[in-house]
Amino acid sequence: MLPMLIGAAPFGLIFGTLAGPAGLAPWAAVAMSLAVFAGSAQFIAVTLLTGGASIPVIIATTFVVNLRHALYGASLQPHVADLPLRWRALLAYFLTDEAFAVVYHRLQEPAPVDVRRYFLGAALAMYINWSAWTVVGIAIGRNVPGIEHWGLEFAMVATFVGIVVPLLKNRAQVAAALCAGLTALAANGLPYKLGLMVAALVGVAVGMALEKREVRS
Amino acid sequence: MIQAPLDTILMLAGMAVVTYSVRIGFWLGASHGFPPRLRRALEYVPVAVLSAIIFPTVLLPGGVLSVSIHNAQLAGALATGLIVWRFKHLLAGIGGGLVVFVVWRLVM
Numbered sequence: 001m002l003p004m005l006i007g008a009a010p011f012g013l014i015f016g017t018l019a020g021p022a023g024l025a026p027w028a029a030v031a032m033s034l035a036v037f038a039g040s041a042q043f044i045a046v047t048l049l050t051g052g053a054s055i056p057v058i059i060a061t062t063f064v065v066n067l068r069h070a071l072y073g074a075s076l077q078p079h080v081a082d083l084p085l086r087w088r089a090l091l092a093y094f095l096t097d098e099a100f101a102v103v104y105h106r107l108q109e110p111a112p113v114d115v116r117r118y119f120l121g122a123a124l125a126m127y128i129n130w131s132a133w134t135v136v137g138i139a140i141g142r143n144v145p146g147i148e149h150w151g152l153e154f155a156m157v158a159t160f161v162g163i164v165v166p167l168l169k170n171r172a173q174v175a176a177a178l179c180a181g182l183t184a185l186a187a188n189g190l191p192y193k194l195g196l197m198v199a200a201l202v203g204v205a206v207g208m209a210l211e212k213r214e215v216r217s
Numbered sequence: 218m219i220q221a222p223l224d225t226i227l228m229l230a231g232m233a234v235v236t237y238s239v240r241i242g243f244w245l246g247a248s249h250g251f252p253p254r255l256r257r258a259l260e261y262v263p264v265a266v267l268s269a270i271i272f273p274t275v276l277l278p279g280g281v282l283s284v285s286i287h288n289a290q291l292a293g294a295l296a297t298g299l300i301v302w303r304f305k306h307l308l309a310g311i312g313g314g315l316v317v318f319v320v321w322r323l324v325m
Contacts, residue, residue, distance in 0.1 A: 028225045035233040045232065047270055054222060059231035065266055066236045068259055073243035073249040080244055092241035120283055151319045154290060157274050158297040158314040160267040165301045165310075167264050180265040181272030187287065188273050188280070195271050202263025204258050211257065 001122060004098045005129045011039055012130050014155050014193030015046065016137020021148035022049040026138045033134040037127060038096060040163070041065045047156050053193035060197060072100035079107055079115050087116055172214065176207030287325050293318030 012033070019029035024046070029073050032042055041062045072095055080088050102122045106113055141147055168174050180203025187195030220228070243251070274289045276282060284291070297314030301307060 023220045055228045062224045062232045063235040068223045088244040095240040154318045158311040161297045162307045164267045177264045177268040178262045181268040184269040199269035204261040207261035216300045217299040
């Protein structure tokens, strides 16, 4: 739990610092951490804003990127099915990668646990942590002159590279990465950054097609 | 340039609604399990979306293809990739890539 809170700190900082240069007012950056609470989607939104993407493309990308949370929801479903609706509605708000990892891990242990208390406790700690580091990042971004020229904008790209590399475990994943990347280069001229959506679809399709072939052969 | 407040509110509301819907979706009503095809597709979403962001950002600075030794983003991205691949440490990779990027921009 503590490593996750510490691990989130630099990303909250980077998000808060770069939100301003990307065109987000301070209140908007805080509001995004409070209302969306999804680190990778927030990083992507800031990167897309910097690149001049339209709002529908940003929302669509958020949806696609956060679809994996549905997978978490499906895994936890048996453990929350008996909770009252208001509890499910509350806990779902905090269903991030980290919250899922912590709660799912705890549920695998033999000792019984009160899902409500455990989930909400862990989630609130992460929520407050993420929002607080966002605020610190915003303060740094506004008070350190010229910080947007320090190369921090590259920190977002570096983060994405660092997330992708360990996922390139087989040929299907490598092909998905290359095809999505090359399509994005070719489609860069499309309006509203629609090339991103096209490229992501091509990448997913190529990955699935190659996986099917490998399973067959 | 700061985004207009109304645009910001629309964007945040849209992002919040899609995110929350995805999170609560399986907790409303009876679950029919996760569609296997969608589960397989999701395996490729992170790699595909992030690569679709990385390639143009790194290789098309200012909209012009730049595959050369003068491209600091490319040098930094390669450094991050190598460090994460070799040492399996995300923060070290980001830090290392940042250093390479900054030094590269000063020197090259």
